[in-house]
Amino acid sequence: MADPTSQLQSVEDALAALLEGVVPVASQPLACAEAAGRVLADDVAARLDVPAFDNSAMDGYALRAADAGRWLKVSQRIAAGSQAAPLEAGTCARIFTGSELPPGADCVVMQERVERDGDRAKMPDGIPAGDNVRRRGRDVSTGERLLAAGTRLEAAALGQLAGQGITQVKVRRRPRIALLSTGDEIIDPGEALAPGQIYNSNRPMLRRLIERFGGEVVMAKRVADDFDTTCQLLSEAAEQADVVITTGGVSVGEEDHVKAALEKLGQLDLWRLAMRPGKPLALGRLPNASGEARLVGLPGNPVSSYVGAWIYLRPLLGALLGCPALLELPKLRVKADFTTDTKARRHYMRVDLRFLPEGIIASAFADQNSAVLSSCVTANALAVIPAHSSVVPGDIVECLWLTEA
Numbered sequence: 501m502a503d504p505t506s507q508l509q510s511v512e513d514a515l516a517a518l519l520e521g522v523v524p525v526a527s528q529p530l531a532c533a534e535a536a537g538r539v540l541a542d543d544v545a546a547r548l549d550v551p552a553f554d555n556s557a558m559d560g561y562a563l564r565a566a567d568a569g570r571w572l573k574v575s576q577r578i579a580a581g582s583q584a585a586p587l588e589a590g591t592c593a594r595i596f597t598g599s600e601l602p603p604g605a606d607c608v609v610m611q612e613r614v615e616r617d618g619d620r621a622k623m624p625d626g627i628p629a630g631d632n633v634r635r636r637g638r639d640v641s642t643g644e645r646l647l648a649a650g651t652r653l654e655a656a657a658l659g660q661l662a663g664q665g666i667t668q669v670k671v672r673r674r675p676r677i678a679l680l681s682t683g684d685e686i687i688d689p690g691e692a693l694a695p696g697q698i699y700n701s702n703r704p705m706l707r708r709l710i711e712r713f714g715g716e717v718v719m720a721k722r723v724a725d726d727f728d729t730t731c732q733l734l735s736e737a738a739e740q741a742d743v744v745i746t747t748g749g750v751s752v753g754e755e756d757h758v759k760a761a762l763e764k765l766g767q768l769d770l771w772r773l774a775m776r777p778g779k780p781l782a783l784g785r786l787p788n789a790s791g792e793a794r795l796v797g798l799p800g801n802p803v804s805s806y807v808g809a810w811i812y813l814r815p816l817l818g819a820l821l822g823c824p825a826l827l828e829l830p831k832l833r834v835k836a837d838f839t840t841d842t843k844a845r846r847h848y849m850r851v852d853l854r855f856l857p858e859g860i861i862a863s864a865f866a867d868q869n870s871a872v873l874s875s876c877v878t879a880n881a882l883a884v885i886p887a888h889s890s891v892v893p894g895d896i897v898e899c900l901w902l903t904e905a
Protein backbone atom coordinates (compact mmCIF):
# COMPACT_ATOMS: atom_id res chain seq x y z
CA MET A 501 0.00 0.00 0.00
CA ALA A 502 1.28 3.49 -0.87
CA ASP A 503 2.61 5.54 2.00
CA PRO A 504 -0.23 8.02 2.76
CA THR A 505 2.30 10.73 3.66
CA SER A 506 4.28 10.39 0.43
CA GLN A 507 2.42 13.10 -1.50
CA LEU A 508 2.41 15.71 1.24
CA GLN A 509 3.55 19.16 0.08
CA SER A 510 5.94 21.29 2.10
CA VAL A 511 4.78 24.41 3.93
CA GLU A 512 7.33 26.40 1.91
CA ASP A 513 5.86 25.17 -1.41
CA ALA A 514 2.37 25.96 -0.17
CA LEU A 515 3.36 29.49 0.81
CA ALA A 516 5.05 30.05 -2.54
CA ALA A 517 1.94 28.82 -4.39
CA LEU A 518 -0.32 30.92 -2.21
CA LEU A 519 1.60 34.17 -2.68
CA GLU A 520 2.49 33.67 -6.33
CA GLY A 521 1.04 36.52 -8.41
CA VAL A 522 -0.73 38.23 -5.49
CA VAL A 523 -0.71 42.01 -5.96
CA PRO A 524 -1.75 44.63 -3.39
CA VAL A 525 -5.38 45.74 -3.36
CA ALA A 526 -6.37 49.28 -4.39
CA SER A 527 -5.73 52.28 -2.16
CA GLN A 528 -8.06 54.94 -0.80
CA PRO A 529 -7.66 58.31 0.93
CA LEU A 530 -8.53 58.16 4.62
CA ALA A 531 -8.58 60.64 7.51
CA CYS A 532 -5.73 59.92 9.94
CA ALA A 533 -8.30 59.87 12.74
CA GLU A 534 -9.80 56.75 11.09
CA ALA A 535 -6.55 55.16 9.98
CA ALA A 536 -5.37 53.23 13.07
CA GLY A 537 -4.21 49.76 12.04
CA ARG A 538 -4.42 50.49 8.31
CA VAL A 539 -1.49 50.06 5.91
CA LEU A 540 0.07 53.02 4.08
CA ALA A 541 -0.16 52.70 0.29
CA ASP A 542 2.54 55.28 -0.47
CA ASP A 543 5.62 56.71 1.21
CA VAL A 544 4.84 59.85 3.21
CA ALA A 545 7.42 62.67 2.99
CA ALA A 546 8.04 65.07 5.87
CA ARG A 547 6.79 68.55 5.17
CA LEU A 548 8.19 70.07 8.38
CA ASP A 549 11.40 69.84 10.36
CA VAL A 550 10.86 68.21 13.75
CA PRO A 551 11.62 69.90 16.01
CA ALA A 552 10.71 72.97 13.97
CA PHE A 553 13.20 75.17 15.89
CA ASP A 554 16.14 74.72 18.28
CA ASN A 555 14.61 74.30 21.73
CA SER A 556 15.37 73.48 25.31
CA ALA A 557 15.34 69.93 26.69
CA MET A 558 15.07 71.18 30.28
CA ASP A 559 13.43 73.73 32.52
CA GLY A 560 16.35 76.05 33.32
CA TYR A 561 18.48 78.80 31.78
CA ALA A 562 19.76 79.35 28.23
CA LEU A 563 23.18 80.96 27.84
CA ARG A 564 26.38 81.05 25.80
CA ALA A 565 28.70 78.21 26.89
CA ALA A 566 31.47 80.83 27.07
CA ASP A 567 29.57 82.49 29.98
CA ALA A 568 29.53 79.33 32.15
CA GLY A 569 30.72 79.70 35.76
CA ARG A 570 29.53 83.34 36.10
CA TRP A 571 26.67 85.31 37.63
CA LEU A 572 24.45 86.42 34.70
CA LYS A 573 21.51 88.77 34.47
CA VAL A 574 18.25 87.01 33.52
CA SER A 575 17.36 89.15 30.51
CA GLN A 576 14.19 87.40 29.27
CA ARG A 577 11.69 84.68 30.10
CA ILE A 578 10.71 82.39 27.23
CA ALA A 579 7.50 80.48 27.86
CA ALA A 580 6.65 77.49 25.62
CA GLY A 581 4.70 78.71 22.59
CA SER A 582 6.26 82.18 22.53
CA GLN A 583 9.00 83.52 20.26
CA ALA A 584 12.44 84.14 21.79
CA ALA A 585 14.29 87.45 21.36
CA PRO A 586 18.06 87.33 20.62
CA LEU A 587 20.07 86.78 23.83
CA GLU A 588 21.96 89.87 24.94
CA ALA A 589 25.69 89.20 25.43
CA GLY A 590 26.64 88.35 29.04
CA THR A 591 23.07 87.47 30.05
CA CYS A 592 20.98 84.33 30.29
CA ALA A 593 17.31 83.57 29.58
CA ARG A 594 14.84 81.78 31.82
CA ILE A 595 13.63 78.91 29.62
CA PHE A 596 11.30 75.90 29.82
CA THR A 597 11.27 72.46 28.23
CA GLY A 598 10.25 72.86 24.59
CA SER A 599 10.69 76.67 24.55
CA GLU A 600 12.57 78.14 21.63
CA LEU A 601 16.30 78.66 22.24
CA PRO A 602 17.04 82.39 21.88
CA PRO A 603 19.37 83.26 18.96
CA GLY A 604 22.89 83.66 20.43
CA ALA A 605 22.43 81.03 23.17
CA ASP A 606 24.10 77.67 22.56
CA CYS A 607 23.33 75.66 25.69
CA VAL A 608 20.85 75.20 28.52
CA VAL A 609 21.55 74.39 32.15
CA MET A 610 18.85 72.77 34.25
CA GLN A 611 17.47 74.92 37.05
CA GLU A 612 18.56 72.50 39.82
CA ARG A 613 22.21 73.45 39.06
CA VAL A 614 21.61 77.22 39.18
CA GLU A 615 21.70 79.59 42.15
CA ARG A 616 19.15 82.39 41.72
CA ASP A 617 19.31 85.81 43.39
CA GLY A 618 16.70 88.34 42.22
CA ASP A 619 17.21 88.98 38.52
CA ARG A 620 20.64 87.28 38.50
CA ALA A 621 21.59 83.60 38.27
CA LYS A 622 24.90 81.80 38.93
CA MET A 623 25.79 79.32 36.16
CA PRO A 624 27.85 76.19 36.95
CA ASP A 625 31.28 75.75 35.37
CA GLY A 626 32.08 73.76 32.24
CA ILE A 627 28.83 73.58 30.32
CA PRO A 628 29.56 72.22 26.82
CA ALA A 629 27.99 74.05 23.86
CA GLY A 630 24.91 72.14 22.71
CA ASP A 631 24.12 70.82 26.22
CA ASN A 632 20.36 70.27 26.70
CA VAL A 633 19.59 71.74 23.28
CA ARG A 634 17.31 69.84 20.88
CA ARG A 635 18.40 70.94 17.42
CA ARG A 636 15.94 71.80 14.66
CA GLY A 637 15.38 68.77 12.39
CA ARG A 638 17.04 66.32 14.81
CA ASP A 639 14.08 63.91 14.58
CA VAL A 640 12.85 64.59 11.02
CA SER A 641 14.08 66.86 8.21
CA THR A 642 11.73 68.37 5.64
CA GLY A 643 11.58 66.26 2.48
CA GLU A 644 12.91 63.04 4.00
CA ARG A 645 10.80 59.89 4.10
CA LEU A 646 8.70 60.09 7.24
CA LEU A 647 6.94 56.73 6.83
CA ALA A 648 7.43 54.00 4.23
CA ALA A 649 4.69 52.50 2.07
CA GLY A 650 3.59 49.27 3.74
CA THR A 651 3.83 50.67 7.27
CA ARG A 652 0.98 49.64 9.53
CA LEU A 653 -0.34 52.80 11.16
CA GLU A 654 0.09 52.07 14.83
CA ALA A 655 0.58 54.47 17.72
CA ALA A 656 4.01 55.94 16.94
CA ALA A 657 3.32 56.29 13.20
CA LEU A 658 0.03 58.08 13.93
CA GLY A 659 1.98 60.38 16.23
CA GLN A 660 4.54 61.05 13.47
CA LEU A 661 1.77 62.02 11.02
CA ALA A 662 0.13 64.31 13.55
CA GLY A 663 3.54 65.86 14.30
CA GLN A 664 3.58 66.97 10.65
CA GLY A 665 0.05 68.36 10.77
CA ILE A 666 -1.02 65.67 8.28
CA THR A 667 -4.75 64.89 8.45
CA GLN A 668 -5.21 62.44 5.57
CA VAL A 669 -3.22 59.54 4.10
CA LYS A 670 -3.58 56.96 1.35
CA VAL A 671 -4.09 53.48 2.74
CA ARG A 672 -4.83 50.10 1.19
CA ARG A 673 -8.47 49.18 1.32
CA ARG A 674 -9.10 46.25 3.62
CA PRO A 675 -8.88 42.94 1.75
CA ARG A 676 -12.37 41.45 1.55
CA ILE A 677 -12.77 38.02 3.02
CA ALA A 678 -15.63 35.54 2.66
CA LEU A 679 -15.84 33.01 5.46
CA LEU A 680 -17.73 29.80 4.66
CA SER A 681 -18.27 27.25 7.41
CA THR A 682 -18.96 23.80 6.01
CA GLY A 683 -20.50 20.95 7.93
CA ASP A 684 -24.10 19.92 8.62
CA GLU A 685 -23.23 19.56 12.29
CA ILE A 686 -22.28 23.24 12.71
CA ILE A 687 -24.78 25.69 14.21
CA ASP A 688 -24.32 29.22 15.51
CA PRO A 689 -24.27 30.31 19.16
CA GLY A 690 -27.80 31.40 20.08
CA GLU A 691 -29.38 28.40 18.35
CA ALA A 692 -30.48 25.34 20.32
CA LEU A 693 -28.07 22.45 20.15
CA ALA A 694 -29.51 19.14 18.88
CA PRO A 695 -27.73 15.81 19.44
CA GLY A 696 -24.65 15.53 17.21
CA GLN A 697 -24.45 19.26 16.55
CA ILE A 698 -21.68 21.59 17.67
CA TYR A 699 -21.33 25.34 17.80
CA ASN A 700 -19.33 27.19 15.17
CA SER A 701 -16.18 28.20 17.00
CA ASN A 702 -14.09 28.70 13.85
CA ARG A 703 -16.08 31.64 12.50
CA PRO A 704 -15.60 34.16 15.34
CA MET A 705 -12.04 32.94 15.87
CA LEU A 706 -11.10 33.49 12.23
CA ARG A 707 -13.03 36.75 12.02
CA ARG A 708 -10.93 38.13 14.86
CA LEU A 709 -7.67 36.92 13.32
CA ILE A 710 -8.64 38.35 9.91
CA GLU A 711 -9.36 41.71 11.52
CA ARG A 712 -6.05 41.61 13.36
CA PHE A 713 -4.29 40.83 10.07
CA GLY A 714 -5.96 43.86 8.42
CA GLY A 715 -8.81 42.25 6.47
CA GLU A 716 -12.59 42.54 6.74
CA VAL A 717 -15.16 39.78 6.61
CA VAL A 718 -17.75 40.74 3.96
CA MET A 719 -19.64 37.45 3.91
CA ALA A 720 -20.01 34.76 6.56
CA LYS A 721 -22.24 31.80 5.75
CA ARG A 722 -22.75 28.19 6.62
CA VAL A 723 -22.56 25.64 3.82
CA ALA A 724 -24.50 22.40 3.95
CA ASP A 725 -22.57 19.21 3.17
CA ASP A 726 -23.80 19.07 -0.39
CA PHE A 727 -21.82 19.46 -3.62
CA ASP A 728 -24.25 21.79 -5.46
CA THR A 729 -24.71 24.08 -2.45
CA THR A 730 -20.93 24.20 -1.96
CA CYS A 731 -20.46 25.19 -5.65
CA GLN A 732 -23.16 27.86 -5.44
CA LEU A 733 -21.81 29.46 -2.28
CA LEU A 734 -18.20 29.33 -3.47
CA SER A 735 -19.21 31.22 -6.66
CA GLU A 736 -21.18 33.77 -4.65
CA ALA A 737 -18.27 34.24 -2.24
CA ALA A 738 -15.75 34.65 -5.08
CA GLU A 739 -17.79 37.54 -6.50
CA GLN A 740 -17.69 39.43 -3.22
CA ALA A 741 -14.26 38.70 -1.86
CA ASP A 742 -10.54 38.82 -2.57
CA VAL A 743 -10.10 35.68 -0.48
CA VAL A 744 -12.57 32.90 0.15
CA ILE A 745 -11.88 30.93 3.30
CA THR A 746 -13.64 27.68 3.94
CA THR A 747 -13.44 25.65 7.11
CA GLY A 748 -13.92 21.89 7.08
CA GLY A 749 -14.83 19.68 4.17
CA VAL A 750 -11.30 19.36 2.77
CA SER A 751 -10.39 15.90 4.01
CA VAL A 752 -11.14 12.59 2.32
CA GLY A 753 -14.64 11.89 3.68
CA GLU A 754 -17.69 11.50 1.44
CA GLU A 755 -19.13 14.72 2.86
CA ASP A 756 -15.98 16.73 2.10
CA HIS A 757 -17.01 18.71 -1.01
CA VAL A 758 -14.78 21.79 -1.01
CA LYS A 759 -11.96 20.33 -3.05
CA ALA A 760 -14.23 18.85 -5.72
CA ALA A 761 -16.20 22.11 -5.97
CA LEU A 762 -13.00 24.08 -6.32
CA GLU A 763 -11.78 21.74 -9.07
CA LYS A 764 -15.07 22.20 -10.91
CA LEU A 765 -15.27 25.99 -10.59
CA GLY A 766 -11.64 27.04 -10.61
CA GLN A 767 -8.27 25.56 -9.87
CA LEU A 768 -6.84 23.55 -7.00
CA ASP A 769 -3.19 24.64 -6.63
CA LEU A 770 -2.19 22.46 -3.75
CA TRP A 771 -3.64 20.01 -1.24
CA ARG A 772 -2.31 18.02 1.71
CA LEU A 773 0.60 19.46 3.57
CA ALA A 774 3.40 17.99 5.63
CA MET A 775 2.29 19.91 8.68
CA ARG A 776 0.50 19.06 11.90
CA PRO A 777 -2.10 20.37 12.44
CA GLY A 778 -3.43 21.28 9.03
CA LYS A 779 -2.67 18.32 6.79
CA PRO A 780 -5.75 18.53 4.54
CA LEU A 781 -5.38 22.28 3.88
CA ALA A 782 -6.28 23.20 0.29
CA LEU A 783 -5.19 26.24 -1.73
CA GLY A 784 -6.67 27.38 -5.01
CA ARG A 785 -8.33 30.04 -7.15
CA LEU A 786 -11.90 30.81 -8.11
CA PRO A 787 -12.69 32.95 -11.17
CA ASN A 788 -14.73 36.11 -10.65
CA ALA A 789 -15.66 39.27 -12.55
CA SER A 790 -12.44 41.04 -11.58
CA GLY A 791 -10.13 38.09 -12.28
CA GLU A 792 -9.91 35.60 -9.49
CA ALA A 793 -10.34 35.17 -5.76
CA ARG A 794 -7.90 33.06 -3.78
CA LEU A 795 -9.29 30.13 -1.87
CA VAL A 796 -7.81 28.91 1.38
CA GLY A 797 -9.52 25.73 2.52
CA LEU A 798 -8.75 25.35 6.21
CA PRO A 799 -9.35 22.03 7.93
CA GLY A 800 -12.36 22.02 10.23
CA ASN A 801 -10.61 21.10 13.44
CA PRO A 802 -10.43 24.41 15.30
CA VAL A 803 -6.71 24.18 16.06
CA SER A 804 -5.98 23.36 12.41
CA SER A 805 -7.95 26.44 11.36
CA TYR A 806 -6.24 28.59 13.96
CA VAL A 807 -2.71 27.50 13.07
CA GLY A 808 -3.51 27.61 9.33
CA ALA A 809 -4.67 31.22 9.72
CA TRP A 810 -1.39 32.25 11.34
CA ILE A 811 0.77 30.38 8.82
CA TYR A 812 -1.15 31.17 5.61
CA LEU A 813 -3.74 33.93 6.05
CA ARG A 814 -1.37 36.34 7.77
CA PRO A 815 1.15 36.35 4.87
CA LEU A 816 -1.64 36.34 2.28
CA LEU A 817 -3.13 39.45 3.86
CA GLY A 818 0.39 40.90 4.07
CA ALA A 819 0.80 40.45 0.30
CA LEU A 820 -2.67 41.89 -0.41
CA LEU A 821 -1.93 44.87 1.83
CA GLY A 822 1.66 45.35 0.60
CA CYS A 823 2.72 45.08 4.25
CA PRO A 824 6.08 43.29 4.66
CA ALA A 825 5.70 42.98 8.45
CA LEU A 826 2.81 40.57 7.92
CA LEU A 827 4.67 38.28 5.53
CA GLU A 828 6.67 36.38 8.12
CA LEU A 829 6.11 35.67 11.79
CA PRO A 830 9.03 36.72 14.00
CA LYS A 831 11.25 33.74 14.87
CA LEU A 832 12.89 33.10 18.23
CA ARG A 833 15.22 30.29 19.25
CA VAL A 834 14.43 29.36 22.84
CA LYS A 835 14.81 26.53 25.35
CA ALA A 836 12.05 23.92 25.44
CA ASP A 837 10.84 22.41 28.71
CA PHE A 838 8.95 19.55 27.07
CA THR A 839 9.50 16.20 25.36
CA THR A 840 8.08 15.30 21.97
CA ASP A 841 8.85 13.50 18.74
CA THR A 842 7.51 13.83 15.22
CA LYS A 843 6.86 11.53 12.28
CA ALA A 844 6.45 12.61 8.64
CA ARG A 845 4.85 15.99 9.35
CA ARG A 846 6.44 19.14 10.80
CA HIS A 847 4.64 19.89 14.06
CA TYR A 848 3.49 23.41 14.94
CA MET A 849 3.10 22.99 18.70
CA ARG A 850 1.15 25.51 20.72
CA VAL A 851 3.53 26.87 23.34
CA ASP A 852 3.57 29.51 25.98
CA LEU A 853 6.78 31.57 25.90
CA ARG A 854 7.67 32.44 29.48
CA PHE A 855 9.94 35.44 29.81
CA LEU A 856 12.00 34.55 32.89
CA PRO A 857 15.06 36.36 34.28
CA GLU A 858 17.25 33.41 33.21
CA GLY A 859 15.90 33.45 29.64
CA ILE A 860 12.86 32.55 27.57
CA ILE A 861 11.37 29.11 28.05
CA ALA A 862 8.83 27.48 25.72
CA SER A 863 6.24 25.40 27.58
CA ALA A 864 3.98 23.20 25.50
CA PHE A 865 0.29 22.74 26.20
CA ALA A 866 -0.14 19.13 27.37
CA ASP A 867 -2.79 18.06 24.84
CA GLN A 868 -1.67 18.99 21.31
CA ASN A 869 -4.61 17.33 19.53
CA SER A 870 -6.01 19.47 16.71
CA ALA A 871 -9.52 19.40 18.17
CA VAL A 872 -8.36 20.88 21.51
CA LEU A 873 -8.81 24.63 21.14
CA SER A 874 -7.84 25.25 24.78
CA SER A 875 -4.26 24.80 23.59
CA CYS A 876 -4.53 28.05 21.60
CA VAL A 877 -6.08 30.28 24.23
CA THR A 878 -2.91 30.96 26.19
CA ALA A 879 -0.36 30.05 23.50
CA ASN A 880 1.69 33.04 22.36
CA ALA A 881 3.89 31.09 19.96
CA LEU A 882 4.15 28.00 17.80
CA ALA A 883 7.21 25.80 18.32
CA VAL A 884 8.22 24.43 14.92
CA ILE A 885 9.41 20.85 15.38
CA PRO A 886 10.89 19.41 12.16
CA ALA A 887 9.60 16.10 10.78
CA HIS A 888 11.34 12.94 12.04
CA SER A 889 12.94 14.62 15.04
CA SER A 890 12.69 14.61 18.80
CA VAL A 891 12.94 17.19 21.55
CA VAL A 892 13.91 16.79 25.19
CA PRO A 893 13.83 19.46 27.92
CA GLY A 894 16.71 21.91 27.50
CA ASP A 895 16.83 21.55 23.68
CA ILE A 896 16.68 24.77 21.66
CA VAL A 897 13.59 24.98 19.46
CA GLU A 898 12.54 27.54 16.88
CA CYS A 899 9.34 29.37 17.77
CA LEU A 900 7.09 31.61 15.70
CA TRP A 901 5.81 34.46 17.80
CA LEU A 902 2.07 34.98 17.32
CA THR A 903 1.92 38.71 16.84
CA GLU A 904 -0.12 40.48 14.20
CA ALA A 905 2.69 42.68 12.90
Ligand SMILES: Nc1nc2c(c(=O)[nH]1)N[C@H]1C(S)=C(S)[C@@H](COP(=O)(O)OP(=O)(O)OC[C@H]3O[C@@H](n4cnc5c(N)ncnc54)[C@H](O)[C@@H]3O)O[C@H]1N2
Nearest residue numbers: 681683699700701702748749750751756779799800801804
Ligand atom coordinates in the same frame (compact mmCIF):
# COMPACT_ATOMS: atom_id res chain seq x y z
N1 LIG B 1 -9.44 9.06 6.70
C1 LIG B 1 -8.90 10.23 7.04
N2 LIG B 1 -9.60 11.01 7.86
C2 LIG B 1 -9.08 12.20 8.22
C3 LIG B 1 -7.82 12.60 7.72
C4 LIG B 1 -7.14 11.74 6.82
O1 LIG B 1 -6.03 12.06 6.34
N3 LIG B 1 -7.73 10.59 6.50
N4 LIG B 1 -7.30 13.78 8.15
C5 LIG B 1 -7.71 14.23 9.46
C6 LIG B 1 -7.19 15.55 9.72
S1 LIG B 1 -5.53 15.64 10.00
C7 LIG B 1 -8.00 16.63 9.83
S2 LIG B 1 -7.32 18.13 10.25
C8 LIG B 1 -9.44 16.55 9.62
C9 LIG B 1 -9.93 17.74 8.80
O2 LIG B 1 -11.02 17.42 8.06
P1 LIG B 1 -11.93 18.49 7.31
O3 LIG B 1 -11.17 19.72 7.03
O4 LIG B 1 -12.56 17.80 6.19
O5 LIG B 1 -12.94 18.93 8.40
P2 LIG B 1 -14.32 18.29 8.85
O6 LIG B 1 -14.25 16.83 8.69
O7 LIG B 1 -15.40 19.03 8.22
O8 LIG B 1 -14.23 18.66 10.38
C10 LIG B 1 -13.20 18.21 11.22
C11 LIG B 1 -13.61 18.43 12.67
O9 LIG B 1 -13.75 19.81 12.93
C12 LIG B 1 -15.04 20.15 13.39
N5 LIG B 1 -15.43 21.45 12.83
C13 LIG B 1 -15.64 21.71 11.52
N6 LIG B 1 -16.00 23.00 11.38
C14 LIG B 1 -16.04 23.54 12.60
C15 LIG B 1 -16.38 24.84 13.08
N7 LIG B 1 -16.72 25.83 12.25
N8 LIG B 1 -16.32 25.07 14.42
C16 LIG B 1 -15.98 24.03 15.26
N9 LIG B 1 -15.63 22.81 14.85
C17 LIG B 1 -15.68 22.55 13.55
C18 LIG B 1 -15.90 19.02 12.86
O10 LIG B 1 -17.09 18.87 13.58
C19 LIG B 1 -14.97 17.83 12.98
O11 LIG B 1 -14.93 17.37 14.29
O12 LIG B 1 -9.80 15.34 9.01
C20 LIG B 1 -9.21 14.20 9.66
N10 LIG B 1 -9.77 13.02 9.08
Ligand code: MOO
Nearest residue numbers: 777778779804870
Ligand atom coordinates in the same frame (compact mmCIF):
# COMPACT_ATOMS: atom_id res chain seq x y z
O1 MOO C 1 -3.87 17.89 10.04
MO1 MOO C 1 -5.05 17.58 11.30
O2 MOO C 1 -5.10 19.25 11.42
O3 MOO C 1 -3.66 17.14 12.31
O4 MOO C 1 -5.95 17.33 12.73
